[in-house]
Amino acid sequence: MTNIPSIIKFGFSDYLKKEEKHWAKCKWCKVKIADKSGTTSNFSRHFKKHSSEFQRYKNTMKLNVADSIDDQKLKNFFPSVSKDTYANNSAQANKIHKSLVQDLIVGERIRPALSKASRISTLAHTSCTFIEEFEKVFGPNRSIPQSNQTRWNSTFHQIQIIIGLDHQKLVNICEECKHVEAIFTMREWTQLKEMVDILQPFAEATDLTQGELIPTISLVVPTILALHRHLDQYSNKSKHLKVMITELQTSIRKRFHGIFTNLTLCNDSPTLIEIGNHFPFGDPIYILAAVIDPSFGFQWMVDLNLAESQKETLRCKIKDMILEDAESLLDRHSDTSEEDEDCQQKKGCMKLFANYKKRTSSGQFKKTTCQLSRYLETVEQDEQPKCLKFWNDNKEKFGSLYKVAKEVLAVPASGGTSFQQRGHYDET
Known part of the structure; x- marks a missing residue:
C-alpha cells in the first residue's frame, strides 16, 4: 500500500x-x-x-509540499512546539505561523489555537466527510477560506470567519467526523476572538492603504496614530494577548520612529525644535499631506498625548511649512512667467542685479494665509467629499493650497519618501 x-x-x-x-x-x-x-x-x-474533487487533491498536494519547506526555519521561530504535536495539520499551521511572524510577534499561548484554525480550514477544503457535515450544519454556501502566506490579512479574514461560526456546532462537527485534534477549547476560542479585536484596525488600514486611485501618503500619520491609540486602549482590557500588544507597539514605534519624533512623542525628543529628521518616515511631507487631506485637517491631533500648548505649537509650525511651500511654488511659477519678459529686456541692462528676482508679494502671502485659515475652518465644520474631488472642486477657492496639494498628494507612501520625490496628480 x-x-x-x-x-x-x-x-x-x-x-x-x-x-x-x-x-x-x-x-x-x-x-x-x-x-x-x-x-x-x-x-x-x-x-x-471530477473538477471539484481534483481541485481538492491539488490543494492537498500543495499543503504536503509546503510541509517540507523551511521546516528548520520554522523550528527556529517556534522551538518549543513539537513537529508531531499537530502532525495532521502542520503544513497549514506552518503557513499561518510564518505569515504572522513576518509582521507580528505571536504569543506562545495562542499558537495551538492558530494551528487548530488552520486545521479546520484544511478540512473544509480536503475532507469530503467534513465538508458534507459542515454544509449540513452551516449551509451549502458557507466555507472557510485558505490563507495566503504572503498576505497576513488573509489569515486574519480566515480566523474572523471561523469565530463567526457557532462554537458548539463546530465542536460537534469535529467530533462527528472524528477530528478531535481540531476542537477548540473555550480558552482558545476566546484567544482568537481577542486577536481579531486587536487586529481589526490593522486589517482596515491594510485594505485602505492598498488603494490605487486615492492618495495614500495622507493616510500615514492618521493611521499610525490611530493604531497606536487602539493598542494603548486595548492593553488595559486584554486577558490573553498582552505580550502581542506590547510587541506591536514596539514594532510601530521603531518602524515609524520619524513620525513619533516629529510629533514629540518620543522620550529622546520631548521638545519640538523642527519638523523633519533622518529616521524612517521622518520627512515632514507625511504631516503636511495629512493636513492637506480634507478628510483629516488637524483632526488627527486628537490622538496626540500632548498638552494643548504643545499641540498649538505643532499646529503653528505645520501651518508655517505649508505657507512656505505655497510661497515657493508661487515663486517658481512667477519665475517661469517672467522668462519671456526677461528675454525681451535690452542687452544694455546691468547684470550686477540680474539675480534679484521678483518674489511673492506680501499681499499674496496674506492671501495664502487667509486661504489656509478658511480651508481649515471648512474641513472642521462638515464632512467633506473625498480628497481628490474636494481639491478639484475647490481649486479656484483655495488656489495657492491647491498647488501644494497637487505636489504633496502625488507622492507614494513609503519609508524613503522625501520632498525630492514630489510629483503631480492628474486632475482627471
Missing part, C-alpha cells in the same frame, strides 16, 4: 497491480481505470473530469 501513487490513493479504490499494469476504481463514478506501471496519466486524465 505504501507504493500506491498519491493521485490513486486520493481518488481511487480497489487498487491492483500486476506485472507491467495497475488498475483502480474511481471513488466517484466507479469506472475502472488501467495504466502502465510507473505512470498515472490515465488516472489523472479521468480524475480531472
Whole structure:
C-alpha cells in the first residue's frame, strides 16, 4: 500500500497491480481505470473530469509540499512546539505561523489555537466527510477560506470567519467526523476572538492603504496614530494577548520612529525644535499631506498625548511649512512667467542685479494665509467629499493650497519618501 501513487490513493479504490499494469476504481463514478506501471496519466486524465474533487487533491498536494519547506526555519521561530504535536495539520499551521511572524510577534499561548484554525480550514477544503457535515450544519454556501502566506490579512479574514461560526456546532462537527485534534477549547476560542479585536484596525488600514486611485501618503500619520491609540486602549482590557500588544507597539514605534519624533512623542525628543529628521518616515511631507487631506485637517491631533500648548505649537509650525511651500511654488511659477519678459529686456541692462528676482508679494502671502485659515475652518465644520474631488472642486477657492496639494498628494507612501520625490496628480 505504501507504493500506491498519491493521485490513486486520493481518488481511487480497489487498487491492483500486476506485472507491467495497475488498475483502480474511481471513488466517484466507479469506472475502472488501467495504466502502465510507473505512470498515472490515465488516472489523472479521468480524475480531472471530477473538477471539484481534483481541485481538492491539488490543494492537498500543495499543503504536503509546503510541509517540507523551511521546516528548520520554522523550528527556529517556534522551538518549543513539537513537529508531531499537530502532525495532521502542520503544513497549514506552518503557513499561518510564518505569515504572522513576518509582521507580528505571536504569543506562545495562542499558537495551538492558530494551528487548530488552520486545521479546520484544511478540512473544509480536503475532507469530503467534513465538508458534507459542515454544509449540513452551516449551509451549502458557507466555507472557510485558505490563507495566503504572503498576505497576513488573509489569515486574519480566515480566523474572523471561523469565530463567526457557532462554537458548539463546530465542536460537534469535529467530533462527528472524528477530528478531535481540531476542537477548540473555550480558552482558545476566546484567544482568537481577542486577536481579531486587536487586529481589526490593522486589517482596515491594510485594505485602505492598498488603494490605487486615492492618495495614500495622507493616510500615514492618521493611521499610525490611530493604531497606536487602539493598542494603548486595548492593553488595559486584554486577558490573553498582552505580550502581542506590547510587541506591536514596539514594532510601530521603531518602524515609524520619524513620525513619533516629529510629533514629540518620543522620550529622546520631548521638545519640538523642527519638523523633519533622518529616521524612517521622518520627512515632514507625511504631516503636511495629512493636513492637506480634507478628510483629516488637524483632526488627527486628537490622538496626540500632548498638552494643548504643545499641540498649538505643532499646529503653528505645520501651518508655517505649508505657507512656505505655497510661497515657493508661487515663486517658481512667477519665475517661469517672467522668462519671456526677461528675454525681451535690452542687452544694455546691468547684470550686477540680474539675480534679484521678483518674489511673492506680501499681499499674496496674506492671501495664502487667509486661504489656509478658511480651508481649515471648512474641513472642521462638515464632512467633506473625498480628497481628490474636494481639491478639484475647490481649486479656484483655495488656489495657492491647491498647488501644494497637487505636489504633496502625488507622492507614494513609503519609508524613503522625501520632498525630492514630489510629483503631480492628474486632475482627471
